[in-house]
Amino acid sequence: MAAPESHAGQDRTVRRALLDAALEVFAERGYTDAGLTEIAARSGVPAGTLFQHYGGKRGLYLALWEEFREEQERRTAATLTTERDRGVVDPIALFVAGARAYLGGAWDNRRLARLIAEDDGPAGFDALRRQWDRAWVRRNARLLEVDERHRAGRVRVSVLTTVIGGAARELGDCEDETEALEIVDEVCGILVHLSTPPG
Incomplete structure (x- = not known):
């Protein structure tokens, strides 16, 4: 036995x-x-x-998504811990470092990231993805120290999160790592600009 x-x-x-x-x-x-x-x-x-x-097929798809989601969360959390250990306290710098880690994971796992971004998933998957997206926006709001009670702050964080998600989809179509890194750098620059509160 x-x-x-x-x-x-x-x-x-x-x-x-x-x-x-x-x-x-x-x-x-x-x-x-x-x-x-x-x-x-x-x-x-x-x-x-x-x-x-x-x-069946749905269970396989959801297991792949869960694996991707967990790996992205682990990668991002590890990056944030490293940055904080280095003494980084600025919320925007931490947010951009986390976004860079997330986008790096999207490039490393591009086949899976591209699959998940498609509209061709199992029944009910869109609702699960939206639920996870909302949780992702809330985590980003906490990281950026945005008061979610104010609509303008919520919208700003939602836009920033959408930019990261859109960039992750673009990475799936990159020809090589050089092009992917250029996109990541460009997007991180955009995030710095958009993250800065008005006024």
Whole structure:
């Protein structure tokens, strides 16, 4: 009988193979046209095991999104911790550093970022994405020390967050890392300009 750690390791390997294959197929065909048979075949995992782990195509898609979201949050939080440890306290500088980290993650995981930005996802995904976007705006408002009770502040943070999201989508179409870095630098300059409160 296999040790529990060995079984858990095999489980992780199977899940990783399924997610990697799902990302390939979703990226090539889109969510709607992706087939579970093809995902199972590419992963080398039986279709029944796919259902056992993820319940189907929707579960695979949501697991990929969750993985991307968590990695982006980890990356951004680590950057903010590093900046604060270096003595950075300016809210705009911290916000831009976090945005740079987020955009770097969007470039590093561009196939997944591009997939998530498309309108071709499972039923109900748009509502989940909007919910996460609202939470992202709230986190950015706290980081920028904006009073969310004032509409102008809320709108400013919403616009800034939208700029970052739009730039992340653009990174998915970049030809190479040089072009991606130029976009990140340009967007961070725009964010500095837009982050400065009027007056």
